[in-house]
Amino acid sequence: GLAVAAWLAMLGRNRFDVSLTRLHTVLSITGVSCINSALSAIDRLLYSRRVARVQLAEDPLFILGHWRSGTTFLHELLIRDPAHTFPNTYQCFAPHHFIFTESWITPLTEGLLPSRRPMDNMAAGWQRPQEDEFALGNLGIRTPYLSMAFPQRGPKHEEYLDLVELSPAEQERWRDALDRFCRRIAYRDNRRIVVKSPPHTARMKTLLEMFPRAKFVHIVRDPYEVFVSTVNLWKSLHEVQRMQQLGDLAWLEEYVLRCHERMYDALEADRQLLAENQFIDVRYEDLIDQPLEQLKRIYQQLELGDFARVEPAVTDHLADVKNYRKNHYELDDELRQKVRARWAGYFERYGYETEPVEVS
Numbered sequence: 001g002l003a004v005a006a007w008l009a010m011l012g013r014n015r016f017d018v019s020l021t022r023l024h025t026v027l028s029i030t031g032v033s034c035i036n037s038a039l040s041a042i043d044r045l046l047y048s049r050r051v052a053r054v055q056l057a058e059d060p061l062f063i064l065g066h067w068r069s070g071t072t073f074l075h076e077l078l079i080r081d082p083a084h085t086f087p088n089t090y091q092c093f094a095p096h097h098f099i100f101t102e103s104w105i106t107p108l109t110e111g112l113l114p115s116r117r118p119m120d121n122m123a124a125g126w127q128r129p130q131e132d133e134f135a136l137g138n139l140g141i142r143t144p145y146l147s148m149a150f151p152q153r154g155p156k157h158e159e160y161l162d163l164v165e166l167s168p169a170e171q172e173r174w175r176d177a178l179d180r181f182c183r184r185i186a187y188r189d190n191r192r193i194v195v196k197s198p199p200h201t202a203r204m205k206t207l208l209e210m211f212p213r214a215k216f217v218h219i220v221r222d223p224y225e226v227f228v229s230t231v232n233l234w235k236s237l238h239e240v241q242r243m244q245q246l247g248d249l250a251w252l253e254e255y256v257l258r259c260h261e262r263m264y265d266a267l268e269a270d271r272q273l274l275a276e277n278q279f280i281d282v283r284y285e286d287l288i289d290q291p292l293e294q295l296k297r298i299y300q301q302l303e304l305g306d307f308a309r310v311e312p313a314v315t316d317h318l319a320d321v322k323n324y325r326k327n328h329y330e331l332d333d334e335l336r337q338k339v340r341a342r343w344a345g346y347f348e349r350y351g352y353e354t355e356p357v358e359v360s
Helices: 004-013 020-052 073-076 088-095 098-112 133-139 144-148 169-190 199-200 204-210 221-240 252-273 284-289 291-302 311-320 334-344 344-349
Strands: 061-064 190-195 215-220 280-284
Touching: 004 020, 020 098, 020 169, 061 073, 061 204, 073 190, 073 215, 073 284, 073 291, 073 311, 088 098, 088 133, 098 169, 133 169, 133 190, 133 199, 144 215, 144 221, 169 190, 169 204, 199 204, 199 252, 204 252, 215 284, 215 291, 221 284, 221 334, 252 280, 252 334, 280 284, 280 291, 284 291, 291 311, 334 344
Parallel strands: 061 190, 061 215, 215 280
Antiparallel strands: none
């Protein structure tokens, strides 16, 4: 989804450190990026003035939570509300030009996509809900997700996780990109946008400054499950997105631990800025066991309207996914102790306090 200038800039920042075995991938992306730039120019010419005049009907509803905490499942439930819309996969991967191209490119290319996500077997497709973090990356905004492209070079752009260390100009560019993307979504469908990207967990202060009446649903999950599933998520994505040999990813486990700490330091500070009807915590385990009851609680606290009008659509969706089976991973004792020690505050605050901390 990158335009050619952003693609070449990313290659330059990584000193064109591309493996010969991935050269075909780099060449194909280069060609597509040129097409993206051309389509983007047409889209701007046709729609930029109209998009600039768009006012969001409602400030967004943000789903927060660490990767692999159940954010996708919650996203799928909340978009059943006819008062809600969402960024879909095509819009996030073609943010420059989807207004112009979505209606005719998606029917031609739907068969090129896998029917299931590789990391968790959930349904995939152009019209499925997607993380707007991918849209920001494709708009040329730096994001930790760019670590996937050059895994031998280690983690990238961690400062973009919570935005705190960015210069004023970088912060303004980030805000402008998200604002423009939301306006483009609203131009197509001006209902309340349900936004889901785990990095937003560390950005509530900035999001609240942009959208003062925004709502936030924060989902948590057993931290051992979160850790091991996130490590496997990144391994899977690095394998398919890389521009060089994968390497041993020795930095990955520490990176997952550190990102979680940074995200939750920010969230616990920022949640104090929100009114009671703007923020709610939900446990993944409770959502799985009692989805209708938990959604009703969300609707009541955030004042999203009468849940009864949404319940039939949610019930139908739950029936469709009732046979879904979660992946299962094992975690050795040494890593369990490390996770328990490093994420102690998360264990305690969200009710996962099941064993003593052991720090060597």
